[in-house]
Amino acid sequence: MSGDEVTRAASPEREQLLVSLRPVAFGIAYRMLGSVAEAEDVVQEALLRVHRSLEAGEQLASPRAFTATVTTRLAMDELRSARVRRERYVGDWLPEPLLTDGSAAAQDPARQAETADSLSMALLVLLESLSPEQRAVLLLHDVFGYGYDEVATIVGKGEANVRQLAVRARRHVEERRPRFTATAEKQTELASRFFAAARTGDLAGLESLLAHDVELVGDGGGKAPSLARSQRGRSRVAHTLTNWLRALRRLPDVEIRLAEVNGDPGAMFLVEGRLLAVWALDVVDGQVAGVRAVVNPDKLVHLGPVGDAYALVRRLGGERPGD
Template identity: 55%
Template structure:
C-alpha cells in the first residue's frame, strides 16, 4: 500500500483524534494536513502507520491546544467547540461511546483537563489505544500516563454528560421542539424543556448574542417563542441535523447562508441544555456565513412594522 493510501485510510481517525483534542474543525484539519506533510517527508516507513500517524497528530494537536487555551481565556462570552455535523471515524461496536465523546457537553468537560490529560484520556478511553501507544504519542512513560489518566477520569466522572440512549426518541423530541420553535408555540416548547433548562449562546463578540445564559423552562420558552418566529418571517429556514452527535439544527438566511446552529442535550424525555453558536468564525466550515447583524436589523425593522 502506498503512503497516500495508508494515510487516506487513517485520515478519519486522525481527524477524530485532533477534533476531540482541539474542539475546532479548522484546527483539526490543519493538524491532519501537517501530519501528512511530516509523513510524506519522512524517508522511514514505520512498522505501524496507525501508531505513527496517531502519535504525530496527537503531538501537533497538544501544541496547538496549548496556544489556543491562552486565546480562549480572553474569549468574549461562553466558548463552545466548532459545530461538527458528522464524525468521519466510524466504529460500529463503539458508536454510542464515540458519539457521546464528541458532544458539546463532553468537549466542554474536556476543557477542564490539561492538554496532556486530555490527550491521554481520549487516546485510552475513547479510541482504546494501548498504554505503550499512548505513552509514545504524548512522550511520557506508561506509569506517568496511568497517573494522567487517573486524574483525567476523576475530573470527567464528576460531570460526565448523560444522554437519552434511544436515538429515535431524541430525534422525535427534537422534531417537536423545532416545529414548536418555528410556530412560536411557547406552551409546546415549555412542555419539552426540563425545569432547570439552560439556553447559552456563543457569539464571541462578533454577532448578536445573549447577554448572559437564560435559565428555567418558562424563561427559555418565552424567549425562543418570541425570537424565532420573527426569524422565519424574514425567510430564515431551519434544517434539522445531528450536531456533535446530538439533535440540533442549522438556521440559514434566504440565500442559504449559515446563520446559527442550535444543539440540544436530551435526557429523560426533556431538553436539558440548548447551545447556540452564531460566531461567524466557527461556522465557515459549514459553508458561506450569513450577516447576523443585518438579519438582526431586519428583524427589528419587521417588528416595528408590526
C-alpha cells in the same frame, strides 16, 4: 507544501495510505481542539511529517500509530496556544459544529471525525476544562482504544503517570456528565417536537419539553448577536428561545433544517439560503437539558455560505436574540 498537496504529489500507494490516515488524524485533532479549522491545520502538518518520514526511508511499523503520535503532540501544542486565545474569547465558547447525519453537508470532515461517538458538544465542552495531557490521555485510551503503554509513548510520559492522568480526567468528566440519556429514537422524536414548537412559537409546548434546570448557551464570539451569558431555568430559556425565533420568523425565506450535530439532535437555521446558526440539543432522561447555539460565523463557514447576522438584526429594527 500543504498536507493536501503532499497527498496529491505522492505515489498512488503513498497517496492511498495518507488518505486512509486522515480520518485518524482528524478524529484526534478535532476532539482535542474542538475546532475544524485548527484540526485541519494539525492534520495537514501531521500528514506532511508522515510523508517526509517515509520519503526519508524510515520503516514505520505502524503508520497509524505514528500518525496518532504526531497528531496528538501537535494538537497538545496547538491547545496550549489556543488556551491563551480562548481566555480572551468574547462570551461563551462552544466547539465548531460537525454534521454527523450522512447528509451532503456532513461529508468529510474526515469522514465525520471517523465516528460520531464521543463527539457531543457537551463532552467537548467538558474536555475544555482538562489539561492538554489529561485530554490526550482520556481520548486516546477511552475513545480510541490505545493501551496505557501506547498512550505513554504517544504523550511522552511514564505509564504510571498516564494512568493517574486518566483516572483524574475520567473522574472530572463523569462527575459532570448526565447520568441518564435517551435512546436515539427518543432523541429524534423529542427534537422533532422541540423544533416544531419553536417554528410555531408554541411557548407552552416548548416549555413542556425542557428540563427544569435546562441550560441555554450561545456562542457568537463577538461576531454575531448572542447571549451575553448562558441562561438556566425552564421558563427563562423557553421565553428567550421563543422571543428569538419570533423575531427570526419576521424575515423572508427562513428554514429550520433538522440535522444531527456532533452525534446529537439539532438543527441548522438558514435565512435566504445562508446559514445563520447551528443548534445542538442535550437530551437527558426524556427532556431537553441543554441547548447549544453556535452563531459565530467563523465556526460555521465549513458548512457552507454564512449569513450576516448583524445585517439581519438591522433589518429587524435592532431586535436581538433574547430581547
